[in-house]
Structure formats: structure tokens, C-alpha cells
Amino acid sequence: MLSRILQPLIKKQTLKVTMLGHAGVGKTSLLCAMYDQFDQIIGKTNLQLTPDDDTKTILDQRLKQLKESAQQNSIKIRGGLESTTTARTYNFDLGKTGVTPSIELQFQDYPGDYCVNENLQEVEKFIKESVAIIIAIDTPALIENNSQWHEELNQPQVIYDLFKSSFADLDSPKLVIFAPVKCEKYLRESTGENQLVTTIQEKYSNLLSFFRSDALVPHVAVVMTPVETLGSVDFSRVEEDQNHQPIFYFRKPNPNLFYEPKNSDQPLRYLLRFLLKLHLQKRKMSFLELIFMMLDRDKTFLNAMSEFSNGCRNNGAFTIFQGANLLTIN
Numbered sequence: 001m002l003s004r005i006l007q008p009l010i011k012k013q014t015l016k017v018t019m020l021g022h023a024g025v026g027k028t029s030l031l032c033a034m035y036d037q038f039d040q041i042i043g044k045t046n047l048q049l050t051p052d053d054d055t056k057t058i059l060d061q062r063l064k065q066l067k068e069s070a071q072q073n074s075i076k077i078r079g080g081l082e083s084t085t086t087a088r089t090y091n092f093d094l095g096k097t098g099v100t101p102s103i104e105l106q107f108q109d110y111p112g113d114y115c116v117n118e119n120l121q122e123v124e125k126f127i128k129e130s131v132a133i134i135i136a137i138d139t140p141a142l143i144e145n146n147s148q149w150h151e152e153l154n155q156p157q158v159i160y161d162l163f164k165s166s167f168a169d170l171d172s173p174k175l176v177i178f179a180p181v182k183c184e185k186y187l188r189e190s191t192g193e194n195q196l197v198t199t200i201q202e203k204y205s206n207l208l209s210f211f212r213s214d215a216l217v218p219h220v221a222v223v224m225t226p227v228e229t230l231g232s233v234d235f236s237r238v239e240e241d242q243n244h245q246p247i248f249y250f251r252k253p254n255p256n257l258f259y260e261p262k263n264s265d266q267p268l269r270y271l272l273r274f275l276l277k278l279h280l281q282k283r284k285m286s287f288l289e290l291i292f293m294m295l296d297r298d299k300t301f302l303n304a305m306s307e308f309s310n311g312c313r314n315n316g317a318f319t320i321f322q323g324a325n326l327l328t329i330n
Contacts, residue, residue: 012093013291014104017271018127020162021136022155023111026181029229030136031090031107032063033264041265046304049268050101052091059090070232070259075250077182087114087122096301102294107134115162127166131288132175132271135159139183139226140235140248143199149238149246150203160207167210170219173326175274176211177267178204178224182250185234186317187226187262193317200224201321208321221274221323225267225313231260266313273309273327276302280329 019027036059038049051059069075088109093101108130110123127133141153150156167174178200186192201208211220233250241247279292279302295302306329314320320327 016130018130018133019109025136025138027136033261048097050093055090067259077248124166134177137180139180176222180226183226184228221326222321224319228262231262232257269312
């Protein structure tokens with residue numbers, strides 16, 4: 001009787017993910033790469049990721065722009081493609097292929113400017129309800145010219161302040177994902193990968209130290225998963241316009257390459273691995289208990305999630321900064 005009563009609730013549960021980063025950093029491009037490459041990356045894994053109509057319309061439009069950009073031998077970007085300055089929700093259904101979806105993934109995009117005005121409490125509330133927070137980072141702004149443009153374009157202090165207020169009295173596990181984008185140049189060789197890791201550790205040292213505090217370290221897993229959102233271009237140089245604003249130039253190392261994102265699966269793999277670990281630990285969290293109940297009932301979906309999450313990378317620039325125990329599945 002109880003199972004029949006709960007069945008409508010168990011069919012599809014919402015899993016919230018907050019996306020942080022200044023307008024124009026590349027959060028929508030990151031979602032585009034995840035959306036476009038998911039079916040190809042999964043291979044034989046029995047999972048399906050499907051956007052709702054509004055999300056599909058937005059991502060298809062941005063995907064068209066990205067593919068057109070990737071056809072050019074050189075690209076000029078002023079702080080990102082068509083930056084978003086308002087909050088936006090992206091919804092994806094996740095489930096077994098050919099079956100009614102079991103989980104709705106709700107990605108909420110909050111540009112940096114949105115996090116310092118009257119909407120701050122709304123952002124904090126969504127973070128508290130989220131199982132994961134993705135921090136998109138403009139990699140050339142982070143690294144080039146001695147990080148000259150990092151503060152302006154990535155706004156690390158805004159993000160640090162937001163976590164300090166949102167993670168106060170935290171009593172449930174969270175996954176924080178640093179996701180450097182536009183990072184193709186730096187992943188070509190090990191020296192560039194090492195530079196990316198050390199620069200993240202340096203420029204986000206306050207935030208990483210905050211996560212390592214006694215109150216948070218048992219509850220917070222922190223990873224870095226770079227995503228090549230175009231895959232076919234490398235950063236070339238940065239110049240200033242007449243208003244002293246940066247213009248970033250990218251070029252193709254191979255003119256025969258086009259839109260070819262890489263590692264766009266990694267944030268989702270880590271998210272599902274984190275969820276599986278919480279499930280196996282039988283964590284008692286009200287906002288996840290129905291999802292855990294559904295996983296207990298649907299072993300095929302559970303196995304598909306487990307198979308997909310096994311592909312998490314942890315080498316080179318792919319780094320677990322803390323909370324390996326919240327990601328290790330025996």
C-alpha cells in the first residue's frame with residue numbers, strides 16, 4: 001500500500017545545482033557542451049539526459065553560435081558570448097534510456113552581478129537547497145598577464161562572500177566544482193595543467209581555506225574539472241580596447257578542427273558519484289530521501305548511474321582538493 005502511495009512521488013525528483021560566475025564567463029557554454037556531448041560520451045551506459053523545451057531553445061541557439069565560432073580560424077571575445085545578466089533556470093530530465101525520467105536536474109544560473117543586490121537572499125536559499133555548486137571560471141582571465149583580469153571577470157571575492165553566508169551552520173554534504181572554461185591551451189601539456197591547478201589554489205586560497213575549516217571539512221567535497229567548451233581553439237593573446245577593457249583572442253592550432261568540446265561529462269559524473277556516495281552512506285537528508293528511495297527501488301538506474309560515475313577523472317588538472325571520502329565508492 002505504502003509503495004503505491006509513494007510511487008507518484010518517486011517517479012521524478014528534483015536535484016538542484018547552483019551555477020556561479022560573472023556574466024560572460026561561460027556558464028551557458030558549459031551547459032551547451034554537456035547537453036551536446038552527453039549522448040556521445042555515455043556510449044553504452046543506459047542513461048538519457050533531455051532538456052525541457054525552454055532549455056532546449058536557449059541551448060540550441062547558443063550551440064549554433066558556438067559551432068559557428070568554431071568554424072573560424074581566429075575568435076575575438078569580449079568577456080564571453082552574449083553574456084547573461086539575469087538569473088536563468090535550465091532543466092534536464094535524467095533517467096534510463098526510453099523510460100520515464102527519474103530525476104530532474106535543475107541548473108540555476110546566477111551571474112556575479114545578481115549576487116550582490118536585493119536578490120542575494122534568493123541566491124543563498126537556492127544554494128542551501130542545492131546538492132552541488134559549480135563555479136565557472138574564465139581561464140585566460142585567471143592566468144594571463146599575471147591574472148590582471150581575474151578579479152574583474154571572475155569576481156572571486158563575490159563568490160567567497162556568498163559561500164560564507166550560504167554555508168553558515170551547514171549540516172548537509174555539498175559538492176563544490178571549480179570548472180575552468182576556455183582552458184584548451186592549458187591542457188595541452190602537463191606544465192599548463194600544473195599551472196592551472198596552482199593558480200586556482202592561489203587565487204581562490206581564501207575560499208579553499210574556508211572549505212577546510214573544522215565546521216565544513218566533514219561536509220564539503222571540492223573538486224576541479226576543467227571543461228574545453230570549444231575544444232578546437234587555444235588562447236592566443238589579450239589586448240585592451242580604447243576603454244581599457246580586455247579583448248581575448250583565440251586561434252585554431254589545427255584549421256581542420258571544428259566544434260569539439262572535451263571533458264564536458266566530468267561535472268555530471270562527479271555530481272552523480274557524490275549522490276551515489278550519499279545514498280550508500282544512507283545519509284538522512286529530507287531533500288534527497290525520496291531520490292534515495294527511488295534509487296533503492298530502481299536498481300537498473302542505480303547501476304547505470306554507478307557505471308557513468310566511474311568515469312570521473314582524477315589526474316593532471318582534474319583534482320580533488322578535499323572530501324575524497326565523500327566521493328570514494330568501494
